[in-house]
Amino acid sequence: MASDPQMIASQRVVEDLASRLRRRQVVGSRQSALETLLVLRQVVSRARFSNVEQLVELIRSVGRRLVDAQPKEHSVGNTVRKVLHHIREEYRTATEGTAPTPAVTFSIAKFVSQGQPRRHMAAPRSDATSVPLKENDPDDPDSFARTLKPVLMEAIQDVFDELETVYDNISKNAKDHIHSDEIILTLGKSRTVESFLKAAAHHRNYTVIVAETAPSYGGREMAKSLSSAGISTFLVPDSSIYALMSRVNKVILGAHAILANGGMFAISGSLLTATAARAYSTPVVVCAGQFKLTPLWNLYHEYGALDFGDPSAVLGFEEGDLVDKVDVVNPHYDYVQPELLATFITNYGDHPPSSIYRLLKETYDDEDNEL
Template identity: 40%
Template sequence: MPDMQPLISDFVLKLKRRKVEGSHAVARQTAELLRSVVSQHRMSSTNQAAALADAIHAVGEHLIAANPIELAVGNTVRRVLHIIKEEDISFTAVGIEGLSVTAVSDDECDSGNDDRPTLSAAVLASHARNALRAPSLQTLLDDIPVSTALTHSSSSAGDSDGKTAGDKSLKTRKLKHDVIAAIGDLIEEIDTCYDQISEQAVEHIHQNEVILTLGRSRTVKEFLYAAKEKKRSFRVFVAEGAPRYQGHALAKELVEKGVQTTVITDSAVFAMISRVNMVIVGVHAIMANGGVIAPVGMNMVALAAQRHAVPFVVVAGSHKLCPLYPHNPEVLLNELKSPSDLLDFGEFSNCMNFSTQDGTPLLNVANPTFDYVPPKLVSLFITDTGGHSPSYMYRLISEYYSADDLVVRRKSTS
């Protein structure tokens, strides 16, 4: 795809230089780029869905490698791969259902018997999607005899060989069109996640409650705005979120909306947590085990909330749901920012000259970006699909991602 190479290279460069940061912006721009890749892809292979998936894999591995800490890139790539498989299976199921109906009609004309099971395209597509999901009690109970329908319908497939060749181009165009439309729905889902989450605010924030949050999160801000618009009266403690102090910006925005706000230092969280009814925070990513990657200092807040039996609630869009586990080798849990956020180089430049006998400097400055909060410290996830417990994350993963796409394949070096 030579026409797409400049766009791909430009987005890769933006990811490397951190010009695009934040799960929402990264996920949306990744989805837009992949939609362009699908629209420009020339589907000339016999297996159209596999060829399209290979193209997405090839682009996805470059995007993920450009900035591994932005897990939303990999999430979006895997969502698009799952969309391709679902659309291909749905199209195939519709074709199978049509063949089954034709065969039954011929039998009715000859003998008047109707012994063959006929399943609708929707049922076949639903059962086919279950094949993409991880085993669970629900999928085991969904016992639909698809194999019987496939066996009977295959007998009529031979009569339609002449039509198959003529329908390949139609299937190719329809598959690409359906995938592009589904990616458009994904982009709309990313854009509307704030509204979907905010609609649930009145169910969780009650009158005269005290809420604590850390730093600044747009999801948390919109969530609190929605509760205020519903005439909820509550108070917010905002931990400033050092060393970036984004909590100061959130406090200003809440005050402008008429929310009673108190700014506290991060070190005062444990002292103030006993006055709090609920902790509501935004995160960078939700892992498959229900743990979260969040701004630095969040694990301290979660431990304080657990010590005082305060609910620790995470609000996040479904594009932040990562199908990987923290122990996976391809997951980069953290990165270090510039030490200048913590220390002024001019004041401590003299300290840089002191070192041990082996040359190791005596002064080291660590400025990590993220914390990892284990699932046992999380009380509830509020996503655009509703509220879920940490133990339910596996079910959402089975709906959004295919098991084969959890690790993006690497191109062969041979």
């Protein structure tokens, strides 16, 4: 495989992203998802294959490589799964000559949500292409790839567009969730939550309380950004979350990964907030893009999944004497159980934690759960 110069080139792209993921030079779910898509696009455009299994295996191997490089960035694997799902769909369309009719399959996403984006609206494309697909053609092994590639690129482009518009689609229904004169509590800096709140501010007049979210203090940035958008904002220390909870109408959180059981990983402090919210029966709403849907459910058994950072944010390196005597842990994430959450707002509509498994089944193919 490595003898092919094109393969080496795409291999290099993969290695480059893998090492950047490994060194945490690419951080953030959306950023990682975008970078993964770029790599997949290059790999597919350069790949040589004569049947769909080869292509799927190639993408899976790239995906494995990237996921192994940074197993804690779930959006990488999710993006690969999503692309595989789209490729299979396109392939089925091309071979059978008929577009799968989405209306036939029962979709809980449709059942629950009203404002869901219609993603299967595109007319059956491959009907136009009268050239029959020939797999494993011994005379012209490239013919399969040649015919299918434009459709594949389009499929990847679809995933890409979805990522591009993810914030807009999530915040589209913001005004249905936030009502006038409500007090919203949020945590840390999440782009999704930020755009959601700002979108709601066009229609409603409400107050946001932002917790500082030590030790990253993303809340400070968030508060600045929200108040500059004209939203009445309070910045409070994390210690006062519980005390303020009685006055809060709704807690809105961002997520790092949504798990199949309806739980989620989110910035540390989320568990504290969600637990406090439960004590006052305040609904906890999670805003997250579809690329955060992760077909895993037992991650919370794993201690390391919380992604422990370096202790310097908690205990300064210059505190020489203490460093030797104190073990400091600085987890990036909290695992929040599904029982503590009310709703997930995604670009596929709104879902209760209990139906996330169904959404996952629709989004990804079962055989890709293990890359």
